[in-house]
Amino acid sequence: MLSLTKVLLGFGLVFQTNAFVLQxxxxxxxxxxxxxxxxxxxxxxxxxxxxxxxxxxxxxxxxxxxxxxxxxxxxxxxxxxxxxxxxxxxxxxxxxxxxxxxxxxxxxxxxxxxxxxxxxxLSKLNTISYDPETGHANVGAGNRWTDVYGALLQHNVTVLGGRNSDLGVGGYLTGGGISYYANDRGWATDNIFSVEIVLADGNIITANRNEHKELFRCIKGGSNNYGVITKFVLETVDASKPFNAFAIGYSAAANPEYLSQAYDYCTGGSDADPKSHIIFAASISKAAGFANGLLVSYSDVFDTANPAPVLSPFFDGTIPGMTAMGPLSANGTIKIATDLLSFVQAPGTRYAMGTFSVYADAALFQTMRDIWEEETTTQLKDRPGFMTEFAFQPIGWKWLAASAARGGNSFGITKPLVMVWVQPRWDLASDDDIMVAYTDRVRIRCEQAAQAVGKFAKFRHLNYGGRNQRNEIIPSFGAANVLRMQVNKVRYDPLNVFGRLVPGGFKIPGF
The missing domain is CATH 3.30.465.10 (Uridine Diphospho-n-acetylenolpyruvylglucosamine Reductase; domain 3)
Incomplete structure (x- = not known):
């Protein structure tokens, strides 16, 4: 509980900090x-x-x-x-x-x-080790997940990390981190045991649930606002069982059945079997037109002919018009799956992103996709290399319970919701502003549609935030969490070094 004295002190120092401006x-x-x-x-x-x-x-x-x-x-x-x-x-x-x-x-x-x-x-901060006595992995902040997975699988363990193995460790974890194990273990950031962090005065400290525990909680969702994290100690997950991931496509004609099954999974399926994990997505391009798809995983033995019950509708024909089913890993490892996804999502393409959240509602899902299709005009489709994706993913009760059991984070989510994001890609730098504006139009119209039916959820996921959402992300965590972040910002970075001197990223209000 934050005392009134700390609150008043914090705001007083915020004003002092903002007045401290040098060339x-x-x-x-x-x-x-x-x-x-x-x-x-x-x-x-x-x-x-x-x-x-x-x-x-x-x-x-x-x-x-x-x-x-x-x-x-x-x-x-x-x-x-x-x-x-x-x-x-x-x-x-x-x-x-x-x-x-x-x-x-x-x-x-x-x-x-x-x-x-x-x-x-931080690319040279790339040490990786495993301690079998504690069950913890020591991971340098400059690593990529492909190397982390490869090193830890030798010990039959893994960690909650990127679904694309090319992601960097530091930004992913401090922004939240959605992992294939999220329904069972919460956010990846919840599975941090401790961090080594360099503060604004150059001091190197360790923060965990016992030492600097308020800072530790703020770091989980705090991005680059408190210091430079140089090492993470992470809780591990048993990886002795096979890991499965599939990319599945369905025709546009399957929209009603696809959205119906998506709604069912968002409102109970993710809790019914937390070994499962699904991203629901659709894409539009000039060449391929409209397509439904999903990225589905299962962290155990899996048979596509006799899948786990919660995943059966996505394999057994309940959704008609399956156009493709590509295994990223069939009874293999998480490294195989994430390496292949990183190959598919190859670097070198221009992307933008925008995100928001809603409470699950079948009619709203259709309305939002209608808005997205309407905004994806012929002129956009004609741009070189253009493709757009519209995706959503549930956060269920078990995800939230797992987060709470590990000490909580900065996000302020109190009941299940569905994260939504829009992501165009294109070829030419001259189209950058057009694509960012398109992303914002889709996002804002969808937010308004959700508000109109009382289904808008305030939370916005930091790792998916767009460049024009700079003043929306951390405020969406809720007043109590923002206040906690502000008070600890004053305590650990009183001169606002990581606000003034580090201009990029999503900043804590007032800094």
């Missing part, structure tokens, strides 16, 4: 200072876009979607928490702007990148 240091000067700080190290750690470091700079500048790429003044590659500490102290002291990147899978330019400033690339 940012010239980014070229900052890069020179950083280079001098690490000049004596055995290997280079600061790379500028110069002939001497051109190849290193280019390889470190890659992002999953080119729509999110920005060219930093220089790129810093720390190899341990002490390196990060020295750099953050310098940035704070010299008023240098910077960005933090784990895997660079954000859809939004500036969220894991920067133009006039230093990019801190």
């Amino acid at each position: 940012f240091r010239n980014p070229t000067t900052c890069c020179s200072l950083l280079g001098a700080e690490f000049q004596g190290d055995t290997e280079p750690k600061v790379f500028s876009n110069t002939p001497l470091h051109a190849s290193e700079y280019e390889s470190l500048s890659t992002y999953w979607t080119p729509a999110a790429r920005l060219n930093a003044t220089c790129i810093f590659t720390p190899t341990d928490a002490q390196d990060v500490s020295r750099a953050v102290r310098l940035f704070t002291r010299k008023n240098c702007q910077f960005a933090i990147r784990s895997g660079g899978h954000s859809y939004n330019p500036g969220w894991a990148g920067i133009t006039n400033g230093v990019l801190v690339s």
